[in-house]
Each structure stands twice: as structure tokens, then as C-alpha cells.
Amino acid sequence: MSTNGNVAERAxxxxxxxxxxxxxxxxxxxxVLLGIQYLAGILGAIAVSPYAWAGKEKVLHMHVWIxxxxxxxxxxxxxxxxxxxxxxxxxxxxxxASQMLSSALLIHLxxxxxxxxxxxFGSLAFLAFYLxxxxxxxxxxxxxxxxxxxGIFFPESVYGIANPEWxxxxxxxxxxxxxxxxxxxxxxxxxxxxDAAAVRQAxxxxxxxxxxxxxxxxxxxxxELKATA
Amino acid sequence: xxxxxRTAVLxxxxxxxxxxxxxxxxxxxxxxxxxxxxxxxxRTWPVSSRIQRxxxxxxxxxxxxxxxxxxxxxxxLQAVIESAPTVHPTVLLYRPTSFPRGWEKTDVFExxxxxxxxRVIIDDDGREARLFGGFTSxxxxxxxxxxxxxxxxxxxxxxxxxxINRGRTDLVDIMQARAARGTHPVFGCxxxxxxxxxx
Numbered sequence: 001m002s003t004n005g006n007v008a009e010r011a012x013x014x015x016x017x018x019x020x021x022x023x024x025x026x027x028x029x030x031x032v033l034l035g036i037q038y039l040a041g042i043l044g045a046i047a048v049s050p051y052a053w054a055g056k057e058k059v060l061h062m063h064v065w066i067x068x069x070x071x072x073x074x075x076x077x078x079x080x081x082x083x084x085x086x087x088x089x090x091x092x093x094x095x096x097a098s099q100m101l102s103s104a105l106l107i108h109l110x111x112x113x114x115x116x117x118x119x120x121f122g123s124l125a126f127l128a129f130y131l132x133x134x135x136x137x138x139x140x141x142x143x144x145x146x147x148x149x150x151g152i153f154f155p156e157s158v159y160g161i162a163n164p165e166w167x168x169x170x171x172x173x174x175x176x177x178x179x180x181x182x183x184x185x186x187x188x189x190x191x192x193x194x195d196a197a198a199v200r201q202a203x204x205x206x207x208x209x210x211x212x213x214x215x216x217x218x219x220x221x222x223x224e225l226k227a228t229a
Numbered sequence: 230x231x232x233x234x235r236t237a238v239l240x241x242x243x244x245x246x247x248x249x250x251x252x253x254x255x256x257x258x259x260x261x262x263x264x265x266x267x268x269x270x271x272r273t274w275p276v277s278s279r280i281q282r283x284x285x286x287x288x289x290x291x292x293x294x295x296x297x298x299x300x301x302x303x304x305x306l307q308a309v310i311e312s313a314p315t316v317h318p319t320v321l322l323y324r325p326t327s328f329p330r331g332w333e334k335t336d337v338f339e340x341x342x343x344x345x346x347x348r349v350i351i352d353d354d355g356r357e358a359r360l361f362g363g364f365t366s367x368x369x370x371x372x373x374x375x376x377x378x379x380x381x382x383x384x385x386x387x388x389x390x391x392x393i394n395r396g397r398t399d400l401v402d403i404m405q406a407r408a409a410r411g412t413h414p415v416f417g418c419x420x421x422x423x424x425x426x427x428x
Contacts, residue, residue, distance in 0.1 A: 049297030049389070053366075054419035055355070056325045061297065062260045066253055073249020077242040084235050094246075101250060108257055153258050 011202035024087040026129045030095045031082035034075040041067040074101045096135045099123045100142040128183040144173035261387045264414035265365030274376030275360040288318040293366035294333040296418035298389035302367035303340045305384040312401045321352040366417035383415030
């Protein structure tokens with residue numbers, strides 16, 4: 001193989017190592033984040049609406065059950081994948097979908113507060129840490145599907161009006177896409193920078209190897225000279 | 230953990246994940262869209278009520294102080310007050326007499342007390358609520374100057390969801406002479422339990 005081929009191969013290896021290590025770290029970060037969000041959802045539900053009442057009688061509020069069981073069901077798979085299959089494509093796509101479903105759940109648990117919708121945008125920024133624009137596509141699809149489904153079954157909960165236009169979910173998804181455009185661009189730029197750094201490191205390693213070979217050859221030549229002198 | 234066991238755990242978690250998402254969506258949908266029991270409101274003002282009728286519109290809202298969904302009803306009532314400057318609402322706040330005093334002092338009570346031009350009356354054991362034939366927290370009644378019922382229903386779109394909705398707009402439209410009467414599903418906790426109703 002040519003020298004350039006060796007450098008390119010080593011650069012690709014370094015790049016893959018670096019990107020994989022980064023994605024494993026992000027998987028672990030999301031495993032912790034999903035766990036924290038799960039607990040926050042339960043605490044939020046208990047704080048906002050602990051009981052449903054019928055006169056003097058009270059029972060645990062449906063929101064608390066949904067936070068415990070629904071929230072638990074949403075986070076269990078991504079957390080297990082982050083532990084057992086870190087750094088894989090499947091893991092980060094499941095994490096992206098679960099993070100968006102957690103957003104939808106938190107929005108419900110806080111009674112549809114507009115402020116909780118910011119969780120979606122914050123989550124997209126965190127997902128961009130993967131430097132994989134396809135993950136953002138998965139997250140955006142889940143958000144759009146959630147809005148589309150809720151728009152059909154109970155539109156007031158997502159749009160605040162009873163009869164929204166059929167395309168209203170596209171408008172909401174459009175704002176997510178607006179953020180996506182910049183995040184995708186940032187992902188591509190960051191990957192290019194990692195590529196460039198990997199090429200530089202591979203070249204340095206190659207030069208060091210060449211220098212070592214030259215030094216070894218020189219030392220050998222000197223040793224031969226000394227022997228013949 | 231062996232590779233086979235690990236795969237089995239992940240497949241089980243995947244199945245749990247998909248079924249939980251579907252079940253949670255369905256549970257939320259059912260919970261939020263199922264209205265409470267509608268009022269059987271008297272067509273004319275109940276004369277035995279201790280609420281004083283206003284000169285033009287009399288608006289009465291029933292509230293269970295511990296019903297978290299009723300925060301949205303109080304929020305919507307605020308919007309009605311802003312849209313109809315002449316209305317002086319009365320909020321009937323349920324309190325069981327067998328419970329210690331102060332039980333009713335919740336954030337819903339505080340929010341209702343902060344409403345402008347609004348009188349909050351503690352409704353012991355829901356006696357006044359029964360006069361109006363109301364069963365659900367958030368139930369709202371509007372009577373005109375002749376004591377005729379013009380609106381009975383809720384003023385939120387779903388359980389615990391504030392925001393513009395048909396109930397609120399109908400109520401305002403009636404007071405602004407753009408509609409004659411109206412009704413809307415009510416979302417909230419029951420004012421009285423089944424055992425209390427049976428008494």
C-alpha cells in the first residue's frame with residue numbers, strides 16, 4: 001500500500017475511534033439524563049397533581065401512574081441499550097426517540113405548559129452531541145408524529161384550539177426543522193474538523209515513523225562504520 | 230451476562246417500550262378527554278341559594294379546592310373576567326364540614342381569591358352546588374338578569390388544559406349578545422363522592 005494510503009487508513013481509524021468514544025460518552029450522558037428526567041417526571045406529577053378527588057375521597061392521580069409506569073417504560077430500553085450496546089447506531093436512535101417521548105410526557109405532566117415545550121429544543125441540542133444528523137431526523141419524526149397523532153385525537157392539548165388545520169403539525173415541526181438545519185450544519189462541520197485533526201495526527205505519526213526508521217538506519221550505518229574502523 | 234441473555238433482555242425491553250408508549254398515549258387520551266358528570270341545572274335561578282344575584286349577569290363556578298385540573302378552570306375564568314368587564318363571578322369552593330378548617334386553602338383557592346371582581350364562598354358539604362345541580366369541579370353557570378339559565382358547562386378544552394376553547398368563547402359571546410345560550414363538557418374532579426351523593 002502507498003504512503004498516502006497508509007496515512008488515509010490510519011486517519012480513518014483515528015476518526016472512527018474518536019467519534020465512537022464520543023458517542024459512547026453521549027450514550028452514557030443520556031442514560032443518566034433519562035433517569036433524572038424519569039425521577040423529575042414523578043416528582044413533578046406528585047407536586048403538581050398528587051391526587052384525583054371525588055368529594056372527600058382521594059386516589060392517586062392518573063398523572064402519577066403515567067409518570068411511574070409510562071415514564072419507566074419509555075426510559076428502560078434506551079438506558080439498557082446505553083449500558084449494553086453503547087456507541088451503536090440503534091442505541092442513539094432509540095435514545096433520540098425516547099428523549100422526544102419524554103418531552104411529550106413532561107408536557108402532559110405539567111398540564112401542557114408552553115414553557116415545557118422548550119424541553120424539545122434543548123433535547124435536540126443535546127442530541128447534536130452525537131455528531132450524527134440522522135439522529136436529529138429520528139427525533140424530528142417522533143415530534144412530528146406526536147403532534148400529528150395528538151392533532152387528530154385531542155388537538156386542544158397541543159394546539160389550544162379544537163379545529164386546527166390538518167397541516168398545523170407541519171408548522172410546529174417546521175420550527176423544529178429550523179433548529180435542525182443549524183444543528184445538522186454544526187454536526188457536519190464538527191465531523192470535518194475531527195477528520196482534519198485525524199489526518200494531521202496520522203501524518204504526524206507517519207512522519208515520526210519515518211524519522212524513527214531514518215534514525216535506526218543512521219545508527220546502523222554508524223555502528224557498521226565503527227566496526228570497520 | 231451472556232450474549233443470548235443480554236439480547237433477550239433487550240428484546241423484552243423493546244417490546245415493553247413499544248407497548249408502554251402506546252398504552253400511555255391511550256391512557257392520557259382517555260383521561261384528558263373524558264368529561265366529568267354534566268350538571269342538571271335548574272332553568273331558573275334557585276331561589277334558596279344564598280348567592281346574591283347581580284343586576285345583569287350572574288356567573289357561578291363550582292370548584293373542588295384540591296382538584297389540580299381546576300387550576301385551568303380558574304385561569305379560564307380570569308380570561309372571561311377580562312373579556313366581560315361587567316360580570317361579577319361567584320366561586321363556590323367545596324369543603325366537607327367533617328374536615329379541619331384550612332383544608333380548602335390550596336393554590337386553587339388562592340388563585341380564585343386573586344381573581345378580580347370575584348367573590349369566593351366556602352360551600353359546606355357542597356350544599357350550594359347541589360342547588361345548582363352541579364357535580365363536577367369547573368362547572369360554570371351563567372344566569373341572565375331575569376334569572377334564566379343561559380350557559381351550563383365547563384370552560385376548559387380538556388382536563389387541566391387552559392387555552393381558548395368553545396366553552397369560554399360561548400360564555401363571553403352570550404354576555405356580549407352574540408349568542409343566546411350554550412353548553413360545553415366540563416373537565417374536573419367530582420364535587421361529591423358517590424357515597425356523599427347517596428346521603
